[in-house]
Amino acid sequence: MKDSYFTLLSNEKIAKNTYECTLAGDTSDITAPGQFVNIKLDGFYLRRPISVCNVEGDTLTLIYKVVGEGTEKMSKMLRGERLLILSGLGNGYDTGKSGDRPLLIGGGAGVPPMYLLARELVKEGKHPSVILGFNTGDEVFYRDEFSALGVPVTVATADGSEGVRGFVTDAMDSYDYTYFYTCGPEPMLKAVYGKSKTEGQFSFEERMGCGFGACMGCSCKTKYGNKRICRDGPVLEKEEIIW
């Protein structure tokens, strides 16, 4: 974990209420896909936890959805702004368990961490596939970016306006996978849990105080005792989850 200043390189809308920003800074503490950063914003007391979408050298890519005043403010950030960011938070996904054909399932704001994960898995010589779920076609993002990694992509929209009509779970049946990784809203995670045929890893979201394990604000119960989503998670193994 490191607290350091990043400089905003870009901040662009890429889909409905969805922004992609790139930042330059010290990314050395980001060691696994599925980790997150915690961003200090002027005028807000608590930081904003955002999952890491990509890291290349000293460039950090984040994708966030405007859901409240903090992310609304972020959407107005300008190139050149300096942001204090705690980086390298959370455990992240363990790519070692994936087998040859892992399935990656991202829903909405849960899509971004799947990108760095897919990249890492490809780098390890594995053959991941990805299902991206959105409510509507105008929310869809990163389809081409995943394709550019050489990863087969299925898009599912709840209203059927793009890709397969329905939920990510409707698209899961057609895959033969060795393992799975998922991130998205909790009802989706629950549905994936029920549908999945292998072991896998889930990334959870919770309102956080500190983001690094000090306040116990985001605790949950697991089969192996209490865990803090921010520090012992956000990624939990399927077999330890208590819904």
Next chain:
Amino acid sequence: MVNTKVTLCGITLDNPVIPASGTYGFGYEFAELYDINILGTLSFKGTTLEPRFGNPTPRIAECPSGMLNAVGLQNPGVDKVISEELPKLRAVFSKPAMANVSGFSLDEYVETVRRLDTAEGIGWFEVNISCPNVHGGGMSFGTSPEMAETVTRAVRDVTKKPIIIKLSPNVTDIVSIAKACEAGGADGVSLINTLMGMRIDLKRRRPILANKTGGYSGPAIKPVAVRMIYQVYDAVKIPIVGMGGVATAEDVIELMLAGATAVEVGAENLVNPYACRDIIEDLARAMEKYGIENLTDIIGGAH
């Protein structure tokens, strides 16, 4: 050279800065960030007799200049604190620590203090009779002078170590409660715990916190803390550990001028994990700026 040393209930601290209970765990995770031996001491996570998961989530809500929390005293219980957490703390912290304890009955307070009394490295007890986030305990012991005095006397009987009673601001008259603690044999009082508050999610039209209410902390509550420390200082002879919205070295000086002998830093640890280190490193500068040679000289200096 300025002197930052203060003496709290007979134990001298290198400086008055103490991370507040519930914002610093058992210290060892912060020791990965900096050498926590620079602290005056630390007040570790509120410990109860039995393990507690605490409240359902969401437990956190943001506010202007602060936050609400309704964690609800999550902790592994006194026996595991002694067998697992304190050894990890001792490995990275060589000074006496402040043991923060809570209970849901008189017997629980007494038994938790009794078990911790023989543990290595405890300098003081901070007895929390002011947690707003648990039902049927916590704050209910701290809202009447009679109960506060009863708890104080009960724990007084089982330890010779200094007892500091942590007081709630959610009362009509904090002074009467501080005096009751003094009468009951407390060696000090600490104040203020969080202010009870609530926030509502406009989309869901429901309280944000699963517990509905939570404790407000952060810079917003500092003026309330300063006022209460000032009032209590006038009324009791025992030392005060001040806290409430402390984020800077200037805040430390302000609470000491109001009457605090030492100062706890709470919510700020959560937004700046280096907050206590930054404040300690900045103390000498702030003291020189305000012409302070010995920090201990300014305690109650605003009276």
